[in-house]
Every structure is written in structure tokens, then in C-alpha cells.
Amino acid sequence: MQITTSPSSSPASDERVAEILADPGFGKHFTDHMLTLEWTPEAGWHGGRIEAYGPLSLDPATAVLHYAQETFEGMKAYRHPDGSIWSFRPxxxxxxMVxxxxxxxxxxxxxxDFVQAVDALVAADQRWxxxxxxxxxxxxxxxxxxxxxxFLGVRPAEHVTFMVIASPAGAYFKGGIKPVTLWLSEHLTRAGRGGMGAAKTGGNYAASLAAQREGMAKGCDQVVFLDATxxxxxxxxxxxxxxxxHADGTIVTPETGTILEGITRASIIELAGHQGHKVEERRFSIDEWREGVASGAITEVFACGTAAVITPVGAVLSEHGEIAAAPGSEVTMALREELVGIQFGRAEDPFGWMHRIV
Structure with missing residues (x-):
């Protein structure tokens, strides 16, 4: 794939980059460049280019604004102790995304082509x-x-744009890792059978926001969804x-179909097996959660994603009572330590997950 590069005429100064990297936050600052590809039925994927980061000019009738035909991914580039730069399972x-x-x-x-595009932007903005x-x-x-x-007709678009942007990110947990408190959404669902739950599309996240707002009003950090059926x-x-x-070392995670197949999730399943745990992907009810914690059968609960990697889960609040926090975090933190170690080059990568960019 051909990708042209037009360096930004006004890149951030080295001093400004250093200032941002000292306290990047999350999703607040963006690098000097962005990558764009375009697709049409006649030309296929074409027009690969890296150019200065900046606003997009969209017609009010641009299809995505009306029909939400959009997908995205989330991943990271890591600088290793020797200065090299790597991505994780790109x-x-x-x-x-396919x-x-x-x-x-x-x-x-x-x-x-996806991997090449991401690599090209990271190489162009490697100082970030x-x-x-x-x-x-x-x-x-x-x-x-x-x-x-x-176009305002309801059909798949015949002009599609793929882009990559980048933003320096700090540790998800400032001041140490803390268990997240969850709100149980009992009236709103995120996805159903045959829907888009397994696709990484903005609509799935939009569907979570009303419940998230409800949970935040109750003092919770995140919301947990139940099946729509x-x-x-x-x-x-x-x-x-x-x-x-579980107390016997078994780890259970809800089966896919209506949930997003997280890259971190898949990695934990493989890593946990490598550490000697039996991992089950199956249906898991809220009653099993409640009763398992109460009886001691469930000793730890954790959540995972690209931003937080792995975080312990604390109590679950709902309109009908509370599920207490599971008491432990030993397995959770062992998995987290090894996974983060692999990503940052501080631990051996026996799975071949890391991909060198620079």
C-alpha cells in the first residue's frame, strides 16, 4: 500500500511535547499527524496519506452523521527500555475491524494494510x-x-474513509489501582441477539451512556449490563x-455473541491458561455472581480493557440491593503484572504478541 507523507508545517515544539508527556491524561492531546485512506467501489482502497492533524470538513449530508455507519479500534504503542517502539497484537x-x-x-x-497504516503513523510521530x-x-x-x-439514502455508503489518530495516555489509575464500583443496569440493555454487540462501533457505546449516567448518579464508576432476552x-x-x-482457581468469563471480543480479554484467557488456570467461557448469571461471592466460591472479580488493562471489581449496586466485593485480588494482580510486563518489554513474551514498529 502506498502512503505519502506531508510533514506538518507547525509541529508541536519539543518543549511542548515534553510538557504533555509529563502529564498526558487520556484523549486530551493529539500528535502532529493523522493518517487517511479512502475507499470507493471503483478504486478500492486508495489515497493513503499522512498529513498534519486537523479538523475534518464534512457536508451536513455525510452519511455517518445520519445512519451511524462507523467502526473503530483502540490500541497502544509502547516504548521499551531500549527505546524501541512496539504495538500489542495489532x-x-x-x-x-474486519x-x-x-x-x-x-x-x-x-x-x-491496517497494520501498515498504524505503523506508518506511529513512525511519523514516534517522539510522542x-x-x-x-x-x-x-x-x-x-x-x-x-x-x-x-448521500441521504439508507444503504451502505459508497465512499468510506479510514483514519488513524494518536494521543499520548497516562496510567489509567492515578495514585494506584483501586477496585471499580459497578451499577447494575436492570432496565436498559446494550445489545441483543443478532444485533451489533460484537462489533466495535460507536452505537454500542452510545447505547451504554444512559445507564452509565444513571450509575454515576449513584456514585458508581461503571455499569454492568445483562442480556436482552x-x-x-x-x-x-x-x-x-x-x-x-473461583476458589478452586477456575476463571469464568461471559461467552461472546452479544459482547465485544476484547483483545485484552482474549489475551487474559491465554495468559491465565499459561499460569495454570482453567478458563471457562459460558453464560454467567447475576444470581451466580451474587451467590458465589456470598458463599466464598467466587474469590475475585476483575474487568479488562485496553485503557485500564485489568482492574479489580468492587461492589455492585442496584435498585434491589448490593453484591459485596469479592475479597481477593491475588490472581487479578498476577495476571495484570505479567500482561503489563509483556507490553512494556519488562517481561518475556512467550506468545509472540508484541509487534515492533521502530
Whole structure:
């Protein structure tokens, strides 16, 4: 794939970059450049270019603004102790975008082109990749695809734009890792059978926001959704997958189909097996959660995602009472330590997950 580069005429100064990297936050600052590809039925994918980061000019009739035909990914670039820069399982993100594209009636961006595009932007803006200094600062990467055709008919768009932008990100937990408190959404659901729950599309996140607002009003950090059919089975949080550690060492995670197949989730399943745990993917009810914690059968609960990596889960609040926090975090933190160690080059990578960019 051909990608041209037009360097920004007004890049941030080295002093400004250093200032931002010292306290990047999350999603607040963006690098000097962005990458764009376009697709039409006649030309296929074309027009690959890296240019100065800046606003987009969209016609009011641009299809994505009306029909939400959009997908995205979330991943990170990590600077290792020797100064090299790596990404974590980028081909898995690329494959998930292919699956999301099928569900959203988009053209397929080949895996190798996705990886090349992400690598090209990171290489162009490599000075924005933080030095972790023993922490977890990294460069967050946001590839996304949207219907850019100017057309108000309801059909798959015939002009599609794929872009990659990047934003330096600090550790998700400032001041140490703390269990998140959850709100149980008993009236609102995020996705149902045959829907878009397994696609990484903005509509799934929009569907979580009303429940998230409800939970925040109750003092909770995140919301947990139940299945849309019976309202009994745990699915996922607004932006993270769930795991339940049992006293015998078995780990259970809700099965996929209506939930997002997280890259971190898949990695934990493999990593937990490597650490000697039996991992089950199956339906898991809210009653099993409640009764398991009460009886001591469930000793730990944790959530995972790209931003937070792995976080312990505390209490679950609802209109009908509370599920107490599981007492432990030993398995949770062991998994977290090894996974973060692999990502930042501080631990061996026996799975071949890391991909060198620079």
C-alpha cells in the first residue's frame, strides 16, 4: 500500500511535547499527524496519506452523521527500555475491524494494510510515544472508519474513509489501582441477539451512556449490563469485559455473541491458561455472581480493557440491593503484572504478541 507523507508545517515544539508527556491524561492531546485512506467501489482502497492533524470538513449530508455507519479500534504503542517502539497484537485489532466491517456493511480493510497504516503513523510521530519510566504511559492509537459519502439514502455508503489518530495516555489509575464500583443496569440493555454487540462501533457505546449516567448518579464508576432476552445473564461493562475467579482457581468469563471480543480479554484467557488456570467461557448469571461471592466460591472479580488493562471489581449496586466485593485480588494482580510486563518489554513474551514498529 502506498502512503505519502506531508510533514506538518507547525509541529508541536519539543518543549511542548515534553510538557504533555509529563502529564498526558487520556484523549486530551493529539500528535502532529493523522493518517487517511479512502475507499470507493471503483478504486478500492486508495489515497493513503499522512498529513498534519486537523479538523475534518464534512457536508451536513455525510452519511455517518445520519445512519451511524462507523467502526473503530483502540490500541497502544509502547516504548521499551531500549527505546524501541512496539504495538500489542495489532493483527488482532485488524481482524476485529474486519469482523466489525462485515456487520456494518463496510468494505474490508486487509489486515496487513491496517497494520501498515498504524505503523506508518506511529513512525511519523514516534517522539510522542512516552518513556514509561516504570509506569504505564503509552501512545493510545485510534483507527476508525466511517461512511463519508454525501448521500441521504439508507444503504451502505459508497465512499468510506479510514483514519488513524494518536494521543499520548497516562496510567489509567492515578495514585494506584483501586477496585471499580459497578451499577447494575436492570432496565436498559446494550445489545441483543443478532444485533451489533460484537462489533466495535460507536452505537454500542452510545447505547451504554444512559445507564452509565444513571450509575454515576449513584456514585458508581461503571455499569454492568445483562442480556436482552432474559435479563439474567451478565454480559459486559460499558467499555470492559468481566472475569470471575473461583476458589478452586477456575476463571469464568461471559461467552461472546452479544459482547465485544476484547483483545485484552482474549489475551487474559491465554495468559491465565499459561499460569495454570482453567478458563471457562459460558453464560454467567447475576444470581451466580451474587451467590458465589456470598458463599466464598467466587474469590475475585476483575474487568479488562485496553485503557485500564485489568482492574479489580468492587461492589455492585442496584435498585434491589448490593453484591459485596469479592475479597481477593491475588490472581487479578498476577495476571495484570505479567500482561503489563509483556507490553512494556519488562517481561518475556512467550506468545509472540508484541509487534515492533521502530
Amino acid at each position: 493483527e488482532a485489532n485488524a481482524a476485529r 469482523r466489525s466491517s462485515h456487520r456494518l456493511a463496510f468494505p474490508e480493510l486487509p489486515v496487513e 510515544v512516552p518513556t514509561p519510566d516504570g509506569g504505564e504511559n503509552a501512545l493510545y492509537l485510534r483507527p476508525f472508519m466511517f461512511a463519508s459519502e454525501t 432474559e435479563g439474567r445473564y451478565v454480559e459486559e461493562l460499558g467499555g470492559m469485559n468481566l472475569f470471575f475467579v
